[in-house]
Amino acid sequence: MFKNKKIVVVGGSSGIGYAVAQKALNLGAQVVIASRSKERLCSAAKKLGDVVQMEVVDASDEESVAAFFQRVGNFDHLAITIKPHLPAQQFLENEMNAVMAAFDTKFWGQYRLAKHGVKYIQKNGSITFTSGIASRRSYPGYSAVSAINAATEALAKAIAIELAPIRVNTVCPGFIETEPPTSGRAGHIKVLSPGLPLNRLGLANEIAEAYLYLFANAYTTGTVMVVDGGAIC
Ligand SMILES: NC(=O)c1ccc[n+]([C@@H]2O[C@H](COP(=O)([O-])OP(=O)(O)OC[C@H]3O[C@@H](n4cnc5c(N)ncnc54)[C@H](OP(=O)(O)O)[C@@H]3O)[C@@H](O)[C@H]2O)c1
Numbered sequence: 532m533f534k535n536k537k538i539v540v541v542g543g544s545s546g547i548g549y550a551v552a553q554k555a556l557n558l559g560a561q562v563v564i565a566s567r568s569k570e571r572l573c574s575a576a577k578k579l580g581d582v583v584q585m586e587v588v589d590a591s592d593e594e595s596v597a598a599f600f601q602r603v604g605n606f607d608h609l610a611i612t613i614k615p616h617l618p619a620q621q622f623l624e625n626e627m628n629a630v631m632a633a634f635d636t637k638f639w640g641q642y643r644l645a646k647h648g649v650k651y652i653q654k655n656g657s658i659t660f661t662s663g664i665a666s667r668r669s670y671p672g673y674s675a676v677s678a679i680n681a682a683t684e685a686l687a688k689a690i691a692i693e694l695a696p697i698r699v700n701t702v703c704p705g706f707i708e709t710e711p712p713t714s715g716r717a718g719h720i721k722v723l724s725p726g727l728p729l730n731r732l733g734l735a736n737e738i739a740e741a742y743l744y745l746f747a748n749a750y751t752t753g754t755v756m757v758v759d760g761g762a763i764c
Pocket of ligand 1: 541542543544545546547548565566567568569571572588589590591612613614615636637640661662663664703704705706707708709
């Protein structure tokens, strides 16, 4: 399906981005994975069979983003799945610096990547941002995450009308299993799963399918695809 298509996944060294890269490869695409750590990229590329191009980029640094797209050159689809450290304290307890740093990477990072990347995207190509279920349902400790995710969805809709015919969409994941569970937040998320209609957390693979759909469907733009196991029911 993606033969002769070049797909760039920023955040492709782990989690959802890695799963997007893996699926795109299986469907015949040429894949570029990018993130900050060369070591993590090498380890991901090895697991993917050493058939992807790797590029180091820091989405929070404008020069790094511009130079990254120059190295990558023309391509078809861009998926952005970067995840910074996300502040998880109550609103009154979150440090302003931590909230602003998270915004700078996840929201402004996606903004920068779209702004610099779009001139290299082929006609009929697309950009897919990543938000998260906190954009549409509130949880204690998620005020910063909610705001970042809602801003991401609004940006995608706004630029979809300006960048057409290049399509711009957002995938909004619910809570997914992380491998390995790394933080207190992972434990907290686990507690939520019995309350979900599907009674379990999602898998990165299940979220990744949404990006592949949005790359392929030529009549979808400005939309948010929610894949959340029914969390907002
Ligand atoms: N996991 C969930 O339950 C969940 C739920 C809702 C929404 N989401 C959203 O889904 C997206 C992916 O989440 P995930 O759990 O798959 O994340 P993840 O496994 O932690 O992967 C994040 C990726 O982003 C890269 N990255 C982080 N900062 C970067 C930067 N400044 N520049 C370039 N790359 C950077 C990381 O690599 P380096 O460290 O090498 O840079 C890594 O490849 C995020 O936007 C997250 O907020 C996740």
